[in-house]
């Protein structure tokens with residue numbers, strides 16, 4: 001008798017849940033055709049911003065995920081220790097037993113990897129660079145393509161993996177090609193969105209070289225999509241972003257030549 005009652009109750013609850021789900025699907029459908037959806041998200045962001053603090057619990061300043069503020073080795077060590085404690089909590093919350101030999105040292109390992117590798121571009125000075133005078137007045141495109149991009153998306157903290165092609169027509173200065181790789185790596189070692197990674201590299205090179213033309217084209221895979229199995233984003237798909245400055249922005253023929261050379 002008791003079990004029958006219980007069953008009825010469950011059935012009634014299920015029906016209620018079913019109705020609720022159907023209702024929410026209908027609401028979502030309506031929302032999908034509502035053009036103000038985007039505005040709602042921006043509003044939420046603005047609200048979040050007002051409540052946001054500029055310093056953390058320790059009084060240290062907070063800045064954008066792809067920003068840079070060099071810190072000392074001692075500060076890096078302290079950061080790693082604090083982070084390790086937090087990763088221990090994360091494993092506990094996820095009910096991962098740290099007696100498991102494969103997980104026992106994971107908080108330490110992940111904390112070190114974050115501070116010293118994946119996010120190191122936030123905490124170190126830019127690589128040492130030498131620029132050379134453009135003695136022969138080179139006035140053609142200089143291109144380095146296939147430079148490795150290995151970064152992390154700031155939305156999901158998953159890898160972004162691909163390549164960048166950088167091309168420029170020098171003004172007074174030229175730069176060794178290996179330095180373009182170093183600059184790219186320094187900017188990649190932060191949590192990014194790809195659009196801003198390209199802009200950051202371009203801004204830096206523009207300040208440094210004052211080139212007549214500059215192009216930065218990134219093509220990469222985003223594992224936040226691949227790992228989660230987001231439809232239509234299998235391993236073969238890629239996101240391409242391009243930043244064009246100077247003559248490459250204004251002159252269509254030059255841009256076509258650049259794009260042809262980097263895609264050949």
Ligand SMILES: [Zn+2]
Pocket residue numbers: 153154155156157158222224225
């Ligand atoms: Zn993402």
